[in-house]
Amino acid sequence: MIEQKTNDVQAGYDLVADEYVRRIYNELQHKPLDRQLLDRFAAAVPGDGLVCDLGCGPGQVARYLHQQGLNVRGVDLSSAMVERASRLNPGIEFSQGDMLALPVEDNAWAGVAAFYAIVNLPRHDVVEALREMRRVLQPGGLLLLSFHLGNEVAHFDEWWGYKVSLDFYYFSRDEVAGYLRSAGFEVQEIVEREPYPDVEHQSRRAYIFARKPAENNA
Numbered sequence: 001m002i003e004q005k006t007n008d009v010q011a012g013y014d015l016v017a018d019e020y021v022r023r024i025y026n027e028l029q030h031k032p033l034d035r036q037l038l039d040r041f042a043a044a045v046p047g048d049g050l051v052c053d054l055g056c057g058p059g060q061v062a063r064y065l066h067q068q069g070l071n072v073r074g075v076d077l078s079s080a081m082v083e084r085a086s087r088l089n090p091g092i093e094f095s096q097g098d099m100l101a102l103p104v105e106d107n108a109w110a111g112v113a114a115f116y117a118i119v120n121l122p123r124h125d126v127v128e129a130l131r132e133m134r135r136v137l138q139p140g141g142l143l144l145l146s147f148h149l150g151n152e153v154a155h156f157d158e159w160w161g162y163k164v165s166l167d168f169y170y171f172s173r174d175e176v177a178g179y180l181r182s183a184g185f186e187v188q189e190i191v192e193r194e195p196y197p198d199v200e201h202q203s204r205r206a207y208i209f210a211r212k213p214a215e216n217n218a
Contacts, residue, residue: 006077006098009120012156012164013057013078019160021058021084028064030199034115034146035064037191037207041113041144042068044209049110049138054099055117059085062092065113075102099129104136111142118147118176119168126176130183137212143185147171149192149204173206185210 013020028034042065045051049071053062056074058081065072066089074094076082085094097103099117112133118126133143150170157165177187188209195202 005122006100008165010077010079012159012162012166013076014080015162015164016160017058017078017080017084019162020081021088023160025058025060025088027199028060031196033191033193037144038064038113039068041065041111041142041209042070045070045111045142046138046140047110049141050108051111051113052109052136054112054114054133056085056094057081059089059092059094061113061115062094063089066092070111075099099132100125102132102136106135107138107141108136109141110138111144112137113144115144115146116148118145118171120166121169122167123169123171126171126179127182130179130185134184134212139212139215141212143180143210143212144207145176145180145210146205146207147176148201149173149206170203171206173208176206176208180208180210184213186213 051065051070051072053072053074056062056076059074062072062074072092074085074092075097077098079096082094082096118129121129148170151172152170154168173190177190180187188211191207193205
């Protein structure tokens, strides 16, 4: 992603941070399948290593995983989101970071939950971001990736009353599975669901479980 695009995304989420918290922070209580998949993720993460909620926003996924007993941290491009997440979730570490160049050592995390983390990434950047996720995962580490299903690009000049310049990208399941394999992941399972009425944007959703190969298979 070029620098201006990154800056637009960061600035947009900084602007809407408080409204995002109001609308999104408690959403998991209305999304039973998401909770079920996060439970499966928590049970399948190898060992007791560190897990990252990547693109964490105000930290609702990090909070849920922490409640399931995981050692979790959150990373987001938006400093305003990191500030809200830190305030709302005492006891969990949150930091600012770009998923295209994470300030993290190789093999640092046992798992990554990336809920809608790629929705603002142009297609030509997705494999690069996934390769970065693979780099920071331990051998055998688990990724749970979610995204909106479709093939359109929605441009927002206004979001919840704030002036922004944001593109939201929709992907097909086979497209993202191909990106994951290109980045070196083993795709394990793909789950789709219809949107929950009156809870979220009315788009179909996909969730992919993928694993970084063990070293002897890499």
